[in-house]
Amino acid sequence: MPSSERLRIAVVGTGVSGLSAAWLLNPRHDVTVYEKAGRVGGHSNTVSVRLDGVDLDVDTGFIVYNAPTYPNFVELLRVLGVESCETDMSFAASLDGGRIEYSGAGLAGLFGQRSNLIRPRFWAMLADLVRFYRRATRDARLPMAEDTTLGDYLAAGRYGAAFRDHHIVPMASAIWSAAPDEILGYPAAAFLRFHDNHGLLRLTNRPIWRTVVGGSRAYVTRLAQPLVGRLRVGAGAERIERVGGRVAVVDANGDRDVFDRVVLATHADEALALLAEPTPRERALLGAFRYSRNEAHLHLDETFMPQRRATWASWNFVSEARSSDRASVTYWMNALQRLPTRRNVFVTLNPQRPPHGPLRIESYDHPIFDAAAIRAQKRLWSLQGFGGVWFCGAHFGAGFHEDGLQSGLAVAEQLGGVRRPWRVEGESSRIVVGPAPAVSDARENAA
Template sequence: MTASLSSPLDRAVPAQRIAVVGSGISGMAAAWYLSARHQVTLFEAAERLGGHTATVDVELDARRYAIDTGFIVFNDRTYPHFQRLLTQLGVAVQPTEMSFSVHETQRDFEYNGHTLGSLFAQRRNLLSPRFHRLLADILRFNRQASDDLRYERLSAAFTLAEYLDTWGFGVDFQRRYLLPMGAAIWSASLGDIRRMPALFFVRFFHHHGLLSLRHRPQWYTLVGGSRAYIPDLTAPYAERIRLATPVRGIRRSANGVVLTTSRGQEMFDQVVLACHADEALRLLEDASQAEREVLGSLPYAGNEVVLHTDTRLLPRRRRAWASWNYRLDGRGDDARASVTYNMNILQRLEAPHTFCVTLNDADAIDPCRVLGRFRYSHPQFSLAGQHAQARHGEISGGTQRTHYCGAYWRNGFHEDGVWSALRVAHALGCDESGTHAVGTPARATVSA
């Protein structure tokens, strides 16, 4: 999980024919790095590139919009590899607001933590002792978690639930703040977040400035939608991209790797599995015991995503509207997260409509306002998964000629996909210089 990417490159690695399976950010980045030295062929089961990089074209009232429905944002602190890639590609980005609200319509409870005014968007909370106890717990958790991380007091075997219960954090703090925020970040249920490793959770919150009220990173979106980086990222190997070509089986030998698709069988020197862990395991016809153990401990869960203009999925009070809006409304711990992204805020859209992207709450949306329905899978993190991440070196590379990359090897986000791709690239004698792709590297453009 914490493997370094700064080890010396093996310059003795000869040019090889490499198959990359999967065209999410991990697969596209791996292919980009590797194609500077090797002949890369990219296989994608879908009819489009990108995976979670999924920008949808919408025409409404004679105006056109490009709306992101999967990957949306990145920041200037915890995405160094992804930022470097964007700089090399010269992709334009723009600053955005990352605010978070929680609302419970059945009980008329809501707040947006972005400003003091939005925090008390529901004015009666100004005089609510219960709400002030929630705020006090937020401050206490930020201090406690920061200190425990700094002084290495967090046990690797502790779940978040055990940590919160041990220190007596209130039910409102857990269910109306911390767990919804985690559920929104990882597209998971409240129960999934409670079962997360406490160290994993606290370290992530610390790195992303979520344990501080002031020192937070600046977030960005890509101008024109997240798909804007795909053409340049895939340009070096564009002629060897095979869309709508699902891989049906993979078998390894001492001489190479055989991939079976609808076109037949094809031999490669190496294969990079940049698909989800469960998909990778299904493709292996000769999976080792270690591969079954490791990949089997890194599960995914599906999330239903709806693009729409039904603002009833947002808080009742417009001043409580945030970039990310979590809806409680009686959902149990194991119910999928109900999160609505306000895309007008996130993508800085000037439109008479409010474009929303909602996870796992399709029945609450007016069918007449639905613009598209999608389904994406996200990695689930647990103590067992944390141990599996640390075993990457046991199954990736070596005589099996098989390499694994994907965001699931770290925190599950775009930066982790690029980081993981670069780890595979290093193993095959490549670096992140990107001298092969788009000529002289350009600086990423930031639109104010």
């Protein structure tokens, strides 16, 4: 039940979900935050590097957002007084070692490889692209069987191999930080809805994307500032025990503290591993989510970009072999963040060979939204509050920043009787939220 009394609350995890929940709960409750890493922020990870005497703040995880589909994040930045600026979100593909290259940055990018003008498969890809965007916009709003995969949808629509292998799989792999061989197995309904909601199925009038000035660290610092003195950084939770109506947290140092409530703002698999005695329902729902590990390499190596400079874009899918399984995604950070340097700076996910002279390597886990995960997601909120334990994270939605933020804010509101300092349309529309759990739900949640 939501409480008006002052509670001792532990929040485990300092990604956007955990930080936003702790930030909203903190004025009314006694909040303690656990973080296993040596920094706060989760996927909001700005790395500082010095090049040619200039200090650069480069994002290696969360980079961009747009106003229509990130309404709470827009308001959070406003409340925190954090600036943002417009950015470029062009996409390029370089396939089979550069044999096929194009970008979406206008006609010059589409035909940056001149042979595209006379390549029938390229024109077939463009025709399918136009047809897909028109039909998918309609189909995203229609009922579709849960077990229909993107691969099934493309086959039923008789889309060609060129469109599938040279456009939709590379683009989706870049957006979702997923291996190319996993994309075709994604549930088609969820895939189409996400792309439609983000304006990615529009040929024109696409949303304007933005990036945080100074890197995502700028908002993380201000969000965490009221929690100074309550952050246990480098001392993550190791075990969560439900004890006599309260919840005990045992940290990495072996210290044990007891709280009225605990919020697990971690990946689903991590939350399950933390619970000393998970219920059968928690095992089933949290255990339904799989994750992929992605290595992000910050570097200066231009060989990870398309071979033809005319086809360079902000997001670049590059495969060095005929199979797209051996592929990586490179973000051109100069274009994305307006870095004040003439040197080209890149972040490459899962490079197939080490970049020359890497500046930094970071690892991130991303949820895989297969059919099992989508089914479990619809029932995740039923876990809330049992034995004093609550859950939030981007896996409550599509795995992106606004999803994590929405889940953190919604948990804080239902748990702590607090309210975010703004109102936006569809404030929790990207996640599946249920009513505040009641005491009578305890027996069902334990089942």
